[in-house]
Amino acid sequence: MFITANFDSGNIDVIRAEDATDIELQIRRDNQSDFYQWFHFKLYGEVGTEHVMRITNAGESAYPDGWKEYSALASYDRETWFRVPTQFDGKTLTIAYTPEQESVYFAYFVPYSYERHQDLIQWAQQSSLVEHVFLGPTLDGRDMNLLVIGEPDDSKRKIWVTARQHPGESMAEWFIEGMLGRLLDDEDGAARKLLQNNVFYVVPNMNPDGSVRGHLRTNAVGTNLNREWAEPTLEKSPEVYYVLKAMDETGVDLYLDIHGDENLPYNFLAGCEGVPCYNERHDKLAQQFKDTLLAITPEFQTEFGYEVDKPGEANLTVASNAVSERFDCLAFTLEMPFKDNANLPDEDFGWSANRSAQLGADVLSAVYAVANNLRD
Amino acid sequence: MFITANFDSGNIDVIRAEDATDIELQIRRDNQSDFYQWFHFKLYGEVGTEHVMRITNAGESAYPDGWKEYSALASYDRETWFRVPTQFDGKTLTIAYTPEQESVYFAYFVPYSYERHQDLIQWAQQSSLVEHVFLGPTLDGRDMNLLVIGEPDDSKRKIWVTARQHPGESMAEWFIEGMLGRLLDDEDGAARKLLQNNVFYVVPNMNPDGSVRGHLRTNAVGTNLNREWAEPTLEKSPEVYYVLKAMDETGVDLYLDIHGDENLPYNFLAGCEGVPCYNERHDKLAQQFKDTLLAITPEFQTEFGYEVDKPGEANLTVASNAVSERFDCLAFTLEMPFKDNANLPDEDFGWSANRSAQLGADVLSAVYAVANNLRD
Amino acid sequence: MFITANFDSGNIDVIRAEDATDIELQIRRDNQSDFYQWFHFKLYGEVGTEHVMRITNAGESAYPDGWKEYSALASYDRETWFRVPTQFDGKTLTIAYTPEQESVYFAYFVPYSYERHQDLIQWAQQSSLVEHVFLGPTLDGRDMNLLVIGEPDDSKRKIWVTARQHPGESMAEWFIEGMLGRLLDDEDGAARKLLQNNVFYVVPNMNPDGSVRGHLRTNAVGTNLNREWAEPTLEKSPEVYYVLKAMDETGVDLYLDIHGDENLPYNFLAGCEGVPCYNERHDKLAQQFKDTLLAITPEFQTEFGYEVDKPGEANLTVASNAVSERFDCLAFTLEMPFKDNANLPDEDFGWSANRSAQLGADVLSAVYAVANNLRD
Amino acid sequence: MFITANFDSGNIDVIRAEDATDIELQIRRDNQSDFYQWFHFKLYGEVGTEHVMRITNAGESAYPDGWKEYSALASYDRETWFRVPTQFDGKTLTIAYTPEQESVYFAYFVPYSYERHQDLIQWAQQSSLVEHVFLGPTLDGRDMNLLVIGEPDDSKRKIWVTARQHPGESMAEWFIEGMLGRLLDDEDGAARKLLQNNVFYVVPNMNPDGSVRGHLRTNAVGTNLNREWAEPTLEKSPEVYYVLKAMDETGVDLYLDIHGDENLPYNFLAGCEGVPCYNERHDKLAQQFKDTLLAITPEFQTEFGYEVDKPGEANLTVASNAVSERFDCLAFTLEMPFKDNANLPDEDFGWSANRSAQLGADVLSAVYAVANNLRD
Numbered sequence A, B, C, D: 001m002f003i004t005a006n007f008d009s010g011n012i013d014v015i016r017a018e019d020a021t022d023i024e025l026q027i028r029r030d031n032q033s034d035f036y037q038w039f040h041f042k043l044y045g046e047v048g049t050e051h052v053m054r055i056t057n058a059g060e061s062a063y064p065d066g067w068k069e070y071s072a073l074a075s076y077d078r079e080t081w082f083r084v085p086t087q088f089d090g091k092t093l094t095i096a097y098t099p100e101q102e103s104v105y106f107a108y109f110v111p112y113s114y115e116r117h118q119d120l121i122q123w124a125q126q127s128s129l130v131e132h133v134f135l136g137p138t139l140d141g142r143d144m145n146l147l148v149i150g151e152p153d154d155s156k157r158k159i160w161v162t163a164r165q166h167p168g169e170s171m172a173e174w175f176i177e178g179m180l181g182r183l184l185d186d187e188d189g190a191a192r193k194l195l196q197n198n199v200f201y202v203v204p205n206m207n208p209d210g211s212v213r214g215h216l217r218t219n220a221v222g223t224n225l226n227r228e229w230a231e232p233t234l235e236k237s238p239e240v241y242y243v244l245k246a247m248d249e250t251g252v253d254l255y256l257d258i259h260g261d262e263n264l265p266y267n268f269l270a271g272c273e274g275v276p277c278y279n280e281r282h283d284k285l286a287q288q289f290k291d292t293l294l295a296i297t298p299e300f301q302t303e304f305g306y307e308v309d310k311p312g313e314a315n316l317t318v319a320s321n322a323v324s325e326r327f328d329c330l331a332f333t334l335e336m337p338f339k340d341n342a343n344l345p346d347e348d349f350g351w352s353a354n355r356s357a358q359l360g361a362d363v364l365s366a367v368y369a370v371a372n373n374l375r376d
């Protein structure tokens, strides 16, 4: 038996792995941080023998409620990820699985590797619709990528989309892949029409360092980027610093920040009702956006979500709030589940990479519906 | 130089083809009918030499206005079909093209072959969601295929979709391919939700004989199937006879009949305002269906289309009218252009196979929006 | 229940098909000919019920021994073709099969459709290495295709390959597909080297009319093309007439004519030992060709095959003999089995499309080995 | 402008990168070692501007002659890698390139990433022919993978293949991918036949740590694994230790160790003429192996290569020699070029990933030719 996490976005510490019935594991903390919840490892076990893997520090992770009703993901081929029996007793997360092949991967959610990220960027770059902009280096020396889609022009609306500030929320980059696939499809009518009057600015991965390191929530030095939008610094949060600077140069008419939520088994939008500038215009646009999405997909709903901020009480260090206020624009945090969409559950796979990508494509329909009204 | 149409859905008569500057062609009539407009042939020419192909009986074809502002399609690889310079002087359609390779295909619209049709049926059949039903033989001895999608159940709504009554309207089967691709995608939320409460009955090709024969509008014996829905017969219109019989067995809550229109450069829906049973319920559903489609894609519009029938004046031999009246249900004829969508023109490709397929997928969003209200 | 063969290369007559336990079928004769053996049809049956299909004229077909130890092919998706239980009692061929899906295709061997043929030609044409030449029309008005691969040059050797004179031997075109795939692969070393010093002239399908018609052995008017090479005529055998004329223009240094053999469960080469010009040079080349193939693949063998012609006793109406004599060149008829390679049997699939294609690629290794010696 | 190598197998130090005409770079040494030559980095530059990148420590790299007549590889999409203008003056390697897109990757040879490695292993594992064996951990905590292909049985010959002891020789793993693709193809005759009488033991990557780290020649602690086969240790060379232990358990009848050679523009085999046990049997087998390869591909040759060891003078710390002596078996080091095959040059791509893979497939033909004689 052998367990390793020494690969892209790997995260596990092996406490004990001699006996298949008694494997003890712990999730590593994000570097310079107390956050942890993301795991990703490979097990070499005995085919046909049940392996009981106990993650004994699950109860003190960032979101202990995230383990309730949660099932871990497993894969043999690293492409099809299925749910496996998982229990949580308040302290320990126990995954019990009988492998059918010699090695099997486990993860908190379907990983989106840095290799795939680079392939995505280079693929997009090749489109004549895209300009690939280097924003600046991360603290680990990686490159922050911005994709500018459509011919920039002052008269056009600027639509910004960022994803994966929290690197363990890998569904956010699957979402972007689905959205880009549609946006760059030159036979998709809505995409073509959108690009006549809008320019998209997409940052597929706000936190490459955290992604490669197998972090849940922070960058290379333990910063939660989604609390840095009031005053980002090159020392602690260069990722936000560069993006905000680029936003200042282009302006923003609509902003979507793509996330995953550990607890709620639903897709939902968190709006900016609490920012000082929020007004009826914002509210009407937000409503139209949500109504369109509601009309076309059961993957979206408005019943469950975060509590709505009271007027003026928004946390302005959070990306969507900060951007909404700074540019007086419609902005949302979009949250997808780690678990499943309880309105349309899938026992075998739960919420998945493909469903995330489909939602990314479908969200363009909502963007299409509001785009002409964004500056009204 | 050589021109042949001896292949699936081929249609051309060569009058003269010795001189590249003076090629005369004529379109063959549908068997036992005067309709003609569909053409599909292959040219072996001189690479680098302009070939002027004159279809001299274009002016007397079924829809002479169809040739105005029309550009013919060409392909080297039979996958990418692009538009080539085409002129119509009221009598003759002239295609002038300089081939870059030794052989090149030309067609009225992107062909959808009978081989591909069979592949589509067999592919769909493999889904655990699908039952493949043989409806009966055509007059040429081909098999009429019905795909039943979803677990039949009396409480569920029955949604019927038929395509290509007029075999030359090949975009109708591309549309079906796009719709089926989405409907059988087990990670598409709207499709999964739809199949919980609805059963789809899809006939991807109502007229296989006409399709293989290279007809525009009729079946093997020259019958225009879309005028047979009042009293179909096994002698003249078995295709309609079998489908209507199957509809009687299942009932119908929504019916879409997919077509192409030779003249109008738009996608549009023709409703059943003229059928006796048409009422406010129908109208409200029709409105909701159109509004959803309008909201999500610029490929649809409601400004241009057929004149709306006056109350009680519908032609009840036409499929959508006949079915709407017989089952008191929402029904539409959906029309796609042979030319382009003038609201979102594409100079290189015009209206295409992929755009037809995308519309087929998008229409499911409109079905999703109205499905719960169909029996209200 | 319904059985139809009304599609590309379909062939069956239904005598009786009411009762799954007692289905009687007959194979249709080639047009204007007594040959028959190829069958290809689709059954709509009852899932889970055994269907006993008796082909009652099998005993008088062209090669009754071909039915011994033979298993018919079946497919649900028209891509994967597997063997099904088949018996022959000297008179009747009985296929007994319990379908797992509503419709299933049966065939004598994996069909190679005319649509696929056209795709193959157009795909090859796009290569900068290929010139696509129209040779002349068939009697049904189809086009005879010649692919010239490599830059023609007098100093280069001319290698001719023809396939499917006998249209029911569809493995011959799968072989060509494999060979072309390798020959046009610009990173395959042997292919690149071969094209420096040789030009290939490939006719992927010598008999398109017979192929579409579902014939075993003859063209549209019942001519066995492989007995026409002494004096082909435009009336009876234009296919051979055009190819021989083209050969006269280019010369021939090596000729391979690709076939299937109904009886022998082996791949083998039939040489031209009986042609007047046959000499030691021919023999040495033939030996080297065979030795190379023997060395690299167990799919080839030299133990079983046709009896070798005595000196001077070759039938000079047969393609390989005629061409060998006319051009004083190495020539072979290459035969593949309908059944299996008994030296390497595969119970599930028998001899297959992919194995035919692999042999087509492997034969290039043998060509590579002899190419430099062809004019010695 | 920005240059980064912070990704899988990245290697470059940026000395100066402000001015496109004067970019200075240096290759990093392998950890705890003086070896260096592998580079792999990404440039964000100005589209349309020539970038002159000078690697100023090239002259003191492990194989300065490797830079002569060498052209660096570049890629936009990380799939197609093409050669770019490169000069070497004895000290500095200068790559001058005008990017057509915003970011472009450069590498010493086509990279084979650790993600792809993991995909390869998991893909192979799924075959019913394969057992995936964990051999032991590397010093960085990665897993050493062994693929056992075919049903083990004492009577069968054991064929061992290892690749990429030197991690910068990435062509070695492309070679393995091609070989495995063929070996696991259940319709490839030679592969099927081979697996009836032989078992393959394949280690696709002997040095995963060095590969990820962007090393040229050594593992995580600077050990040249191909000098460790006399006495491997868990401290310095666990990779060799585990493989040799596994070889001792199975025995070895044929061993191929796959490498790249920095200097020679040819593919060649280095035999074990200098090992004490070398005898006529070895020599005859070696000859047959080479003759088969020579006969079928111009990518192999025997004119250029390493000097042959004199009897008894072999370096027994080298894998092929050590294994040949220990198991009295045929063994080769197979070398592929970083540059090109000068016998069949390709100006645009040089020696490539696909050509490496094809050679891996072709080598199986040589194995097939000798396999039955290995124990004679």
Ligand SMILES: [Ca+2]
Residues within 6 Å of the ligand: A166, A169, A259, A260, A261
């Ligand atoms: Ca989050």
Ligand SMILES: [Ca+2]
Residues within 6 Å of the ligand: B166, B169, B259, B260, B261
């Ligand atoms: Ca119509």
Ligand SMILES: [Ca+2]
Residues within 6 Å of the ligand: C166, C169, C259, C260, C261
């Ligand atoms: Ca034959």
Ligand SMILES: [Ca+2]
Residues within 6 Å of the ligand: D166, D169, D259, D260, D261
């Ligand atoms: Ca080496």
